[in-house]
Amino acid sequence: MVAQPKTVVVGGGLAGLMAVIKIAEAGIPCQLFSFVPVKRSHSVCAQGGINASVNTKGEGDSPQIHFYETVKGGDFLANQPPAKGMCEAAPGIVYLLDRMGVPFNRTPEGLLDFRGFGGTLFSRTAFAGATTGQQLLYALDEQVRRFEAEGLVEKFEYWEFLSVVRDGDGVCRGIVAQDLRTMEIRAFPADAVCLATGGNGVLFGKSTLSMVCTGSAASAAYQQGAIYANGEFIQVHPTAIPGEDKLRLMSESARAEGGRVWVPRDGKPWYFLEEKYPKYKNLVPRDIATREIYHVCRVLKLGVDGQDVVYLDLSHIPAETLDRKLGGILEIYEKFVGDDPRKVPMKVFPGVHYSMGGLWIDYEADGSGAIVAGSPRNHQTNIPGLFAAGEVDYEYHGANRLGANSLLSCFYGGMLAGPAMVNYTKGLERSCEAVAPSVFEAERKREAEACNRIYALGGTENPFVIHKELGEVMTDNVTVVRYNDKLQATDNAILAFMDRWKRIDINDAAKWANQAVSFTRQLWNMLEVARVITLGALRRDESRGAHYKPDFPERNDAQWLKTTLATWTPSGPEFRYAPVDISLLKPEARKY
């Protein structure tokens, strides 16, 4: 038993902040590391809402139905006990957020309002305008600031996680991080560490993700022995606004509030989703909507003006309703495109949005399939003492995530990870303080030398150019439609990028606030995970959720109802496959 445990949480988005709150609430101090001030984390970009089957509209919704739709939406690849636990916890989570002061939209009676979303026919999504993620993040940021004022939380903002410190037994004993202003590299001992570092969309170049979402931290842990699971499952959101710097999300809530997707055909609007899916219409799950849009633009060549564009049309809905329920996203379209979506249809196209895969984590369920609250196994990676929560982990969503389940899984993950970390430290025989200082110094030195090598790279390649090219190759070949020959060619291209990486010149020798050093390090980490995604996709000869191969168009449960597990080796990822926990719901054909 450790008398005064030390904890570290890396990442200040929803999952990380919730883990911090749970740790601080237990009276245990926590050091919180973030690349950006935590209030600017990527969670702010979530728009549409958070799912919870509260059934305030008398529709007969229940957490059990939410669970079933989540598993079906994920094409039966999600482990069922955690998904069930998440859906059952959801109403309590939304009530808690309500108590924290999130300005959720209200019914005339002053109750929480709920709207529909993809993959369901129920009104299950609580929302705050169309900037729900921002409002949720702020609520948690405020609670963490309260603990910071009480002295329980210490923030390290503008610090980059570089690696975990593992002792002689392989146990995680802390982290090494770099101050992005002074460039100092330092080791921080800790008894339990949680990575809540988000997704990796930036390795696709342009995506709906924020600039910090390179997946670098998860990749560093993977290169140190953490297992990376289901990497090949990448969600491409059906409706994003194409841009020069990024793809801006146009929330599914636009369709939930009545938005219609169409292209002109024979001089008339063709509502192809409504025609093909008369029950769910424009709210089929994202993987399906995205493939249909691809089909219309790329195969039928019916995109607007022959381009990779379809219309997302809100212009038939009263402007007052739109402003109240979707204000934030209409503003984005207006500001960045210059047209008023209350009057003209928006031009959108699918964009990389979310990684269902991520660091492998454990869970503990009892005989009935219920998650054991407080179990230190929950959210722990295969590296003892290293936990993961939020988009960085692989849990909950299987092969495709339902809309408005990501805020929920971040929150739920943090709620499980915090107590798991606390209880894990209680079971430790010796504290990180008792670990020889040389263990920390060795890891610090390894990172310091790696950093010096980046400064010393003396070639002609530009890291930002390599990143752009990586993004183009990945987007072309490893997103919506996948062919084995192209996947193999992509892996070859990644290997060539790795070779070019060694000939980079960062063009900046500054020992103060050097972004080029940090980006170059992250670029390598992106390349490592790009291989996990690409080779994982190459091996999985079936179609399931977001992973679609025209040459293998059917789901193949006999061979592939399995979790992909990638382990780093010097010569590339090594793959194993583990059974999926389907103890609660029997896999069935996924029809909408």
Add this chain to the structure above:
Amino acid sequence: MAASTIELKIKRQDGPDAPPRWEEFSIPYRPKMNVISALMEVRRLPVTKDGKRTTPPVWDANCLEEVCGACTMIINGKVRQACSALIDQLTQPIALEPMTKFPLVRDLTVDRQRMFDALKRVHAWIPIDGTYNLGPGPRVDPNVQGVAYSLARCMTCGCCLEVCPQVTPTSAFVGAAAISQVRLFNLHPTGGMHAGERLEALMGEGGIVDCGNAQNCVHACPKEIPLTESIAAVGRQTTGHVLRRLFGR
């Protein structure tokens, strides 16, 4: 007809104590570019207009959808987010400068920690009993929610501080953003139970009386938050609080 190049002028400064300098860049024009994509282009080929190799410019950015507040800088003399600054709507050469009311870090990045410290000072949170399940929160009038939501969209970007004559690198004034947050939390049924402590926090040095009523803040706010209304409302609350304290009620 759009120009085939974009002319950029960036105010560079290697660190807080280094002398500032201007560097000019000429980069290829593409339709629908914003200032961020122009900066990305410079980073891919960090060579000035006169052919001199330089370091890649340093700037803050994250969401690029104008909800995180990170990429705030001064663009052609106006403080705003670089992501929503569209090249086609800007006069060239486009001048980029760091904000001036915060300690400079490097080039276009500054340290806005004082804004987060201000949120701590004014207790900008709802003091919940705990994160265990205590059922739903209080019912809220949809109209009150509407006001709360408009205030809650503050992304701590710093535009309101940058344009405020009362805010200087050495002044203690908390600025409009934090005052507006006091209004937000006092508006909430639970937050309102602790309104007094937030008002107290705004009564000392650097508090609400330091507002000079210049009203620049409300015009600079990219989220159109009614900041001057907030300052007036919190001013009234503070007066009420003082009177209540005076007469022991």
